[in-house]
Amino acid sequence: MSRVRAHTIGVSLDGFATGDGQSLEAPFGHAGMRLMEWFFPTRTFQSASGHRERMEVDAAADADDAFAARSWEGIGAEIMGAGKFGPPGWQDDADWTGWWGEEPPFHTPTYVLTHQPRESIEMKGGTVFHFRNAPIEEVLAEAKQAAAGQDVRIGGGPSSLRDFLAAGLVDHLHVAVVPIILGRGVRLWDGLEALEDGYDVASTTTPSGVTHITFDRKQVA
16 A cells, blocks of 8 residues: 655754745755755765765765665655745746756656646656645645555655644654754644654664654554
């Protein structure tokens, strides 16, 4: 059965999954790239981003890569919020096709949640962006059908992921708690009191200083 998963969600110690002031120049707002610095040296990122000469990875990066690599396994479709697809106002730019260039790393049908839908965009490498203004349950049902038995990944940002968590739709969640204080931005956990009660929770701290926490939905006996 197709599962719903979210991976490599960077979260600060005070609960922010993105900073304040997102823009074209600052995709994570004032947080810069600090929430994802653990991810960039991994083999998984280097491969997905098309780097032909991968930067050197050490034991710390390999430990983080064990978590990063799982985010791509068995994924047949992606769902993301408008803020992950582009900076504020991208809906008014007919030429905007996302942050990732001509060949995005998803290689699957990818559904963008937006109040201003547009025609689908087919990219190199098999990614097809579909733009939907519909309840998340309807978009998820469409994504599951497109995934053809594989899993659906909720790619973020935090507001969209929080909606799926609040609706009880996420089977597996992986967050990377980064040892920084952001002070402002968009929180992941607001309104999700006692979320952990429905999941088996495990944590691992890697040499990079990041703590990886996984939530797997408890099986009903």
